[in-house]
Amino acid sequence: MYIKDDVCYAGTLQDDIKVTEAKPLRGGMMLITFSTGEVRLFDTTLLEGEVFKPLKDGAVFHHPVLFRGVITWDNGNIDIAPEYVYKHSYTYDSAAV
Template identity: 60%
Template sequence: MYIVDDICYAGEETPDIKVKEARALRGGMLLLTFSTGEQRLFDTTLLKGSAFEPLRDEKVLADFIIFHGVMTWMNGDIDIAPETMYAESYPYTARNVSAAVLRMGTE
């Protein structure tokens, strides 16, 4: 439990998570660098719902913008909260992913 502006919240206070850098990889994967400095892999093929269907096309997946720490596609029609991307991704520590990179972008 924690309190912010005299409001009590359940759970643990977490820092604001933002996507600082992203690389679109083959197979629907994104290599993300978060504001925490961590690099993590996010699998877009696990996203459910028709809203995310366009991301199955690697050209669409690679055509992203990072806007205020949030990844967006198709002029903002598709976005994924950075907190979700962080929670549903896993740590990545390898140094060389150049063979799998489709596109790289930064905020």
């Protein structure tokens, strides 16, 4: 855990990784663009815990907001560290689609 700019994050500080775009897709999947330029797929349905249950509601899931490189939902009540998203996401090859 670390604190940066008065925000508490889980994980290990990695200044070089931030989310620059988060596009919700069907089935709880998201197309994530990182500050490295990489575009990856992230499956929010694999997130565990009560805090993530509201993401099953499309009205919540389809309205992410980026705050300092972190994906948030529900007025900041739900957030997920960019390091976690990167580590648990999948390579996305847009040329293969």
